[in-house]
Amino acid sequence: xxAKRPRTGGKDKVRKKNERCDREMVxxxxxxxxxxxxxxxxxxxVELTKRTLKAIKKEIERATNLKEELPELIQxxxxxxxxxxxxxxxxxxxxxxxxxxxxxxxLKTRLQKELEQLGQEITTREQQxxxxxxxELKKYKSIMTISSSTTxxxxxxxxxxxxxxKEIYICESRPLLEGQTLATQLAKMGYKVKLxxxxxxxxxxxxxxxxxxxxxxxFRDGSILNKIGSLALALLAxxxxxxxxxxxxxxxxxxxxxxxxxxxxxxxPAEEVYPxxxxxxxxxxxYFDFIPKELITTLISK
Amino acid sequence: xxAKRPRTGGKDKVRKKNERCDREMVxxxxxxxxxxxxxxxxxxxVELTKRTLKAIKKEIERATNLKEELPELIQxxxxxxxxxxxxxxxxxxxxxxxxxxxxxxxLKTRLQKELEQLGQEITTREQQxxxxxxxELKKYKSIMTISSSTTxxxxxxxxxxxxxxKEIYICESRPLLEGQTLATQLAKMGYKVKLxxxxxxxxxxxxxxxxxxxxxxxFRDGSILNKIGSLALALLAxxxxxxxxxxxxxxxxxxxxxxxxxxxxxxxPAEEVYPxxxxxxxxxxxYFDFIPKELITTLISK
Numbered sequence: 001x002x003a004k005r006p007r008t009g010g011k012d013k014v015r016k017k018n019e020r021c022d023r024e025m026v027x028x029x030x031x032x033x034x035x036x037x038x039x040x041x042x043x044x045x046v047e048l049t050k051r052t053l054k055a056i057k058k059e060i061e062r063a064t065n066l067k068e069e070l071p072e073l074i075q076x077x078x079x080x081x082x083x084x085x086x087x088x089x090x091x092x093x094x095x096x097x098x099x100x101x102x103x104x105x106x107l108k109t110r111l112q113k114e115l116e117q118l119g120q121e122i123t124t125r126e127q128q129x130x131x132x133x134x135x136e137l138k139k140y141k142s143i144m145t146i147s148s149s150t151t152x153x154x155x156x157x158x159x160x161x162x163x164x165x166k167e168i169y170i171c172e173s174r175p176l177l178e179g180q181t182l183a184t185q186l187a188k189m190g191y192k193v194k195l196x197x198x199x200x201x202x203x204x205x206x207x208x209x210x211x212x213x214x215x216x217x218x219f220r221d222g223s224i225l226n227k228i229g230s231l232a233l234a235l236l237a238x239x240x241x242x243x244x245x246x247x248x249x250x251x252x253x254x255x256x257x258x259x260x261x262x263x264x265x266x267x268x269p270a271e272e273v274y275p276x277x278x279x280x281x282x283x284x285x286x287y288f289d290f291i292p293k294e295l296i297t298t299l300i301s302k
Numbered sequence: 303x304x305a306k307r308p309r310t311g312g313k314d315k316v317r318k319k320n321e322r323c324d325r326e327m328v329x330x331x332x333x334x335x336x337x338x339x340x341x342x343x344x345x346x347x348v349e350l351t352k353r354t355l356k357a358i359k360k361e362i363e364r365a366t367n368l369k370e371e372l373p374e375l376i377q378x379x380x381x382x383x384x385x386x387x388x389x390x391x392x393x394x395x396x397x398x399x400x401x402x403x404x405x406x407x408x409l410k411t412r413l414q415k416e417l418e419q420l421g422q423e424i425t426t427r428e429q430q431x432x433x434x435x436x437x438e439l440k441k442y443k444s445i446m447t448i449s450s451s452t453t454x455x456x457x458x459x460x461x462x463x464x465x466x467x468k469e470i471y472i473c474e475s476r477p478l479l480e481g482q483t484l485a486t487q488l489a490k491m492g493y494k495v496k497l498x499x500x501x502x503x504x505x506x507x508x509x510x511x512x513x514x515x516x517x518x519x520x521f522r523d524g525s526i527l528n529k530i531g532s533l534a535l536a537l538l539a540x541x542x543x544x545x546x547x548x549x550x551x552x553x554x555x556x557x558x559x560x561x562x563x564x565x566x567x568x569x570x571p572a573e574e575v576y577p578x579x580x581x582x583x584x585x586x587x588x589y590f591d592f593i594p595k596e597l598i599t600t601l602i603s604k
Contacts, residue, residue, distance in 0.1 A: 022538025048421035089541070146501075172575065174476065174499040180576055188584035195576055196586040198501040199448075203591055213538035229501025233533035237539060265505070273474065274482055274497055284498040289505055 023145045025069040026076065030059040038080045041176065044150040045216065045252060046126050047226035049086040052077070053119045056090065057112060066107050070098050078247035083216055083225065083264040083288065086251040087120055093118055122251050126151070129249035133212075134158045136245065136300055137166075142208040144169040144201065147227035148182035149214025151247050156186060164190040169208050171198045171229060175272040175285060198229045202236050211237045215248035218301065219258035222293035224248070225265075228286060234295035250301055316351055323394040327371040328378065331515060332361040340382045343478065346452040347518065347554060348428050354379070355421045358392065361456060361516060368409050372400050385518055387564040387591065388424055388553040395420055399573040408567025409418035424553050428453070430604035431551035435514075436460045438547065444469040446503065450484035450530035453549050466492040468470065471510050473500045477574040477587055500531045504538050513539045519561035524595035527552070527567075530588060536597035542544060545599035552603055563592045 003073030033055040037048050056073065063069050077091040097111060133155040137143065145152055145168065151207040156168075170190045183195040199240060205211065211233050224246055237244040256263065270283035325479050333358040358375065365371050379393040397414060435457040439445065447454055447470065458470075470493045475481030485497040498506060507513065513535050517526040526548055539546040558565065572585035 072328060087479040156450060158549075171501070174474075175503055183576075183583055184580050187580050191582065194581045194586050196588075197530070198499070198577055198590055199473070199476055199529075199534065199591075200586065202533035202537075203530060203588060204586065227501075228499070228505060231504035232501065232538060235504075239537060240318075273499055274485075276486075278486050278489050280493065281485055281495045281497060284496050284501055284502065284506065286498075286505060289501075 007029060024071050025063075025065070026059060027062055030055055030062075030073075031076075033058075033210060034076060034298075036078055043156075045084045046249075047082075047085050047253070048081060048084065049090070049122055049251065050091060050273070052080065052087055053115055056094075057115055060108060062112050063108070066104055066111070067098070068188070070094060074098070082268075084252075085217055085254045088255065089251070090115070090118060092255070099182075107205070122249075123302050125249040125251050128249060129300060130154045130158065131168065132300050132302060133247040136247075136298070138260075140161070140166070140209040141246065142167040142169065142210075144171075144205060144208045144211045144233070145182075145213055146171040146179060146198070146201070146229050146233060147173045147214070148178040149247070151214050151249070152212060153182060153185060155188060165192070167192045167194065169194045169201075169204050170280060171196065171201050173227060174198055175268075196298065198232075201229070201233055205233070205236045205242065206240055208242065210243045210245055212245045212247065215246050215252055216288060217254045217261075217264060218246075218248055218250070218252045219254050219256065219259045222296065222299055223258040223261070224291050224293075224296065224299075225261060226291060227286045228289045231289040231291050231295075234291050237297075238295060244291075244295060245298045245300065246291075246296050247300040252301075258290075258292075264288060265290075271278070281289065304306060304570040310334065315423060316323060321388040323380060325375050327365075327367070328361060329364055330349045330510055332364075333356055333378075334379060335360075336382055337461060338465060347383075347386045347388050348424065348452060348551075351424055351553065351586075353390055354382065354389055354392060354419060355417055355424075357397075359417055362410055362413050362417075365410070368406055368413070369400070371604055372396060376400070380384075380528065382563075385568075386554075387519055387556045390551070392417070394557070418431075420524075424551075427551040427553050427604050431602060432460065434602050435549040436601070439514065440465065442468070442473065442511040443538075444512075446471040446473075446507060446510045446513045446535070447484075448473040448500070448503070448531050449475045449516070450482060451517050451549070453551070455484060455487060457549070458493065459491060461468070463492060467494070469494045469496065471496045471498070471503075471506050471508070471548045473498065473503050473535075475529060476500055476532065477570075500534075501533070501537055507542055507544065507560070508533070508546065512545045514549065517548050518590060519563075519566060520548075520550055520552070520554045520557045521556050521558065521563065523560045524597075524598065524601055525560040525563070526588045526593050526598065526601075527563060530591045530594060533591040533593050536593050539599075540597060546597060547602065548593075548598050549601045554603075555590045560592075562592075566590060566594075 043229040061118040170179045170183045175188050183193045213226050215226045234244045265288050268285040273285045274283045376393050473480045474483045485495045489495040517528050519527040536546045567590050570587040575587045576585045
């Protein structure tokens with residue numbers, strides 16, 4: 001999910017961990033960069049993964065004792081965006097080198113090369129997924145989506161100007177309303193955009209040919225996590241016989257089994273939903289819905 | 303649906319009609335009262351129907367030529383809240399007297415009596431429905447609802463203080479967020495309330511024993527209209543095997559066939575959803591969802 005405003009009340013786990021630990025090896029500059037990435041709800045997984053890779057590369061360049069520093073760096077990565085498989089993938093890649101019997105300089109060179117290659121793979125997978133999605137999208141005169149998927153926006157941007165007669169129905173996407181931002185962007189591209197509250201999706205779904213969403217996580221069995229509200233969209237699409245299409249590259253592929261999806265669904269700041277404090281009133285705020293594979297018609301994923 | 307803020311951009315159909323027509327019979331004071339009722343999104347159907355009845359009684363008292371005035375008064379009633387069956391019922395009742403061969407005073411007395419009786423019937427039906435709902439609600443430790451149904455709030459207020467350990471999950475209910483108001487009211491009554499965005503209902507529905515909603519209109523076949531988002535709740539309840547309970551008195555019973563429900567679903571002011579004007583971007587805003595009878599487990603209605 002790509003959100004409009006930065007998270008305000010999120011726990012600064014990375015920084016806290018850093019303050020607790022006496023034998024710090026990683027640099028302050030690295031901690032700062034990672035903390036910014038952690039608190040970023042504005043950018044999607046691909047962008048944040050690229051930034052993470054860049055920060056790690058810089059940190060490896062700086063390191064004087066990589067073998068001792070690496071386990072700590074890996075541990076920090078696990079706290080950045082636990083829901084983003086592409087960042088977990090970097091940690092996994094780095095772990096292979098912790099026990100390597102190599103000298104410092106050799107290890108450094110090899111890691112830099114590996115990370116460079118990983119970055120390229122991530123970019124390639126994303127590009128290929130966007131191209132596949134673009135071909136799929138050309139089939140429909142009208143689609144509905146929720147939240148703001150970079151994959152979907154990029155695929156729509158690839159469609160030639162003269163073919164942009166498509167109607168795009170977008171849920172506003174509470175709590176952070178990033179659907180409003182996507183709606184404005186697509187309207188500027190020349191698409192005929194319709195924006196409405198999330199709860200109205202059931203009414204307007206009858207008017208579209210397909211529902212197309214991104215995914216924040218793809219589980220091994222093909223189930224996904226995506227912006228809350230996606231589960232209702234999938235059920236409504238099923239009810240009206242419309243395809244429910246998910247587009248997300250294998251960068252989002254989780255190593256977790258689908259039944260452990262609860263791990264990714266964390267409580268977010270209550271103020272994003274309702275700012276007042278009232279006794280007996282608990283304000284709940286989560287970002288993700290679990291959509292079981294049987295509700296997904298097509299998974300477009302390279 | 304009971305909404306928090308008054309409608310701002312709604313078309314003043316009653317007043318406009320009044321300005322167009324040269325041979326006005328009804329009083330300016332009546333037109334003003336009816337216009338206020340028309341623009342009221344704060345109060346529920348029962349309250350607005352009572353106010354309408356009161357205004358009509360006053361107008362009949364004032365009238366000097368009831369037989370000529372009645373058709374116009376009836377026509378105005380059809381524009382007040384077309385989605386409220388209880389107001390349509392008054393119009394229907396009055397229509398019977400248009401062709402009556404009675405003298406002015408006799409007709410006046412008879413109409414006053416009929417309207418008085420109708421008012422009592424409306425109150426009684428509502429009270430009995432609330433009592434039936436109260437008995438039903440005692441069965442569940444946790445329920446979910448959307449919007450702010452007066453029937454549900456009154457039934458919950460009837461449950462004794464010491465039995466208010468119930469957990470009540472409430473959708474915030476965009477666009478006007480009247481769910482927030484209900485959540486605060488029920489928390490003050492001592493219930494343990496959980497509030498969340500409409501799109502998160504699918505996630506939290508697993509935690510409740512039943513979904514309970516009001517209705518703005520009941521069709522003859524048992525299908526209903528209720529706050530948008532209700533259709534998704536009904537589908538989610540079905541998916542998780544939870545009962546979907548509707549509580550609304552027969553005051554809401556429409557004479558329309560269910561398939562004509564589109565008549566009740568009108569576009570509301572776009573600014574309530576998104577205030578900015580962007581070329582190519584249409585902001586859609588509706589208040590009601592149609593829920594077919596096969597998705598309703600129980601209809602509590604006197």
